[in-house]
Amino acid sequence: MHADLLLHPSWILPVDPTDSVLIEHSLAIADGRILALLPSAEAREQIEAERELDLPGHVLIPGLVNAHTHAPMTLMRGLADDLPLMTWLNEHIWPAERRWVDPDFVLAGTRLASLEMLRGGVTCFNDMYFFPAVTAQAVAEAGQRGVIGMIVLDFPSRFAESAEEYVARGLQLHDQYRDHPLIRIAFAPHSPYAVSDEPLARVRTLADELDVPIHVHLHETHDEVVQSLEAHGERPFARFDRLGLVGPGLVAIHMTQLEDGEIARLAETGANVVHCPESNLKLASGFCPVARLLEAGVNVAIGTDGAASNNDLNLLGEMRTAALLAKGVARSASAMPAAAALRMATLNGARAFGLDGEIGSLEPGKAADVVAVDLGDSHTQPIYNPVSQLVYAAGRHQVRQVWVAGRQLIRDGQPLTLDAAAVIAEARVWAERIAAGEGRVLGRG
Ligand SMILES: CSC[C@H]1O[C@@H](n2cnc3c(O)ncnc32)[C@H](O)[C@@H]1O
Ligand SMILES: [Zn+2]
Numbered sequence: 001m002h003a004d005l006l007l008h009p010s011w012i013l014p015v016d017p018t019d020s021v022l023i024e025h026s027l028a029i030a031d032g033r034i035l036a037l038l039p040s041a042e043a044r045e046q047i048e049a050e051r052e053l054d055l056p057g058h059v060l061i062p063g064l065v066n067a068h069t070h071a072p073m074t075l076m077r078g079l080a081d082d083l084p085l086m087t088w089l090n091e092h093i094w095p096a097e098r099r100w101v102d103p104d105f106v107l108a109g110t111r112l113a114s115l116e117m118l119r120g121g122v123t124c125f126n127d128m129y130f131f132p133a134v135t136a137q138a139v140a141e142a143g144q145r146g147v148i149g150m151i152v153l154d155f156p157s158r159f160a161e162s163a164e165e166y167v168a169r170g171l172q173l174h175d176q177y178r179d180h181p182l183i184r185i186a187f188a189p190h191s192p193y194a195v196s197d198e199p200l201a202r203v204r205t206l207a208d209e210l211d212v213p214i215h216v217h218l219h220e221t222h223d224e225v226v227q228s229l230e231a232h233g234e235r236p237f238a239r240f241d242r243l244g245l246v247g248p249g250l251v252a253i254h255m256t257q258l259e260d261g262e263i264a265r266l267a268e269t270g271a272n273v274v275h276c277p278e279s280n281l282k283l284a285s286g287f288c289p290v291a292r293l294l295e296a297g298v299n300v301a302i303g304t305d306g307a308a309s310n311n312d313l314n315l316l317g318e319m320r321t322a323a324l325l326a327k328g329v330a331r332s333a334s335a336m337p338a339a340a341a342l343r344m345a346t347l348n349g350a351r352a353f354g355l356d357g358e359i360g361s362l363e364p365g366k367a368a369d370v371v372a373v374d375l376g377d378s379h380t381q382p383i384y385n386p387v388s389q390l391v392y393a394a395g396r397h398q399v400r401q402v403w404v405a406g407r408q409l410i411r412d413g414q415p416l417t418l419d420a421a422a423v424i425a426e427a428r429v430w431a432e433r434i435a436a437g438e439g440r441v442l443g444r445g
Contacts, residue, residue: 149188
């Protein structure tokens with residue numbers, strides 16, 4: 001057999017149905033896809049590779065999938081902290097976005113986000129933000145994978161005047177990326193409180209026609225549910241169900257407020273939930289009942305949310321928070337084992353966007369989105385169990401090598417497709433502009 005690249009790590013966590021831990025196995029890549037996983041002794045004998053890479057002390061995992069973020073908001077990291085959701089949004093973030101967000105902001109912010117995520121082993125992310133064509137362009141240029149949202153809101157922004165215009169601009173984006181190998185387009189109506197029934201019904205019809213997922217903030221806080229009961233006489237999830245939006249294409253972000261009947265309905269319709277534990281904790285939004293959702297058979301993925309409410313895009317850290325929080329919420333130490341957290345951050349994320357045939361696990365035939373994490377650091381020693389070390393002890397600086405579709409994007413921790421110094425300098429220019437406009441003082445950092 002001929003391969004372009006043959007990797008020899010100490011462990012491979014393929015994220016297969018039995019949560020295997022492969023020791024002394026190798027992974028072969030050819031034409032951007034995984035060719036084989038096999039014992040290293042056999043691989044060295046049977047596979048003729050253009051390049052071989054010994055990775056002693058490293059664990060290979062599938063590329064991480066950040067299932068919900070707002071990439072350009074890296075430029076608003078730390079702009080407004082320690083506030084509840086609606087104060088944070090209405091009094092700080094939305095006014096700042098009205099003032100600052102334009103295509104250049106989105107380009108600089110997405111590049112900063114891509115750099116952060118790639119260095120942390122995130123090979124694919126699902127995004128919702130203004131000027132999504134600019135996000136898509138930046139992600140494609142970085143060689144990363146992205147699911148980019150056709151956003152819909154009732155209110156105007158610099159991007160669009162009306163719900164109809166948001167939809168029209170989204171459809172143009174969908175056309176533009178119809179055949180792109182790395183970019184997928186999904187609908188992303190913001191939330192039940194920012195999008196009215198008519199555009200939601202249109203989104204549902206178009207999503208069915210185009211066969212794309214619908215990604216939405218849903219049941220993020222208790223106040224959202226109360227407000228919906230006052231305005232519509234029903235809970236937001238019931239309203240979405242009435243409008244025909246609840247099904248396998250629904251990707252519901254947050255879901256901190258759930259009744260038993262709603263969990264059953266999510267399970268029976270095959271809808272997906274994205275858990276954003278750190279954003280929910282920081283905004284004090286509530287706790288997603290992840291263990292109950294998993295037990296009911298709901299597909300649950302993990303997202304960071306934006307860098308203005310987290311405040312990082314560290315999915316390795318998010319897995320740890322998700323696993324620890326699930327145990328606390330369920331009062332059960334086995335509520336989310338380490339392997340379940342890894343599955344949620346990889347295969348479940350892929351599945352939420354219909355990408356599980358292509359990415360999310362290390363299987364022959366799938367795209368070679370692969371991450372090597374060095375567990376040789378003092379704080380991940382000794383290694384009784386690499387899954388445990390990865391989820392409970394490792395830091396993202398231990399991500400050393402990253403490939404997307406077989407192309408290396410991070411080598412020895414350094415980006416190959418992004419100029420880190422230029423990306424940081426560009427972000428700094430934006431920070432100076434925003435700080436000056438908002439009457440804030442920046443240090444030299
Ligand atoms: C339509 S562009 C995305 C929009 O969402 C805002 N946003 C960021 N984080 C959250 C969150 O946790 N809940 C609701 N809305 C959020 C972002 O600032 C953009 O305006
Ligand atoms: Zn969000």
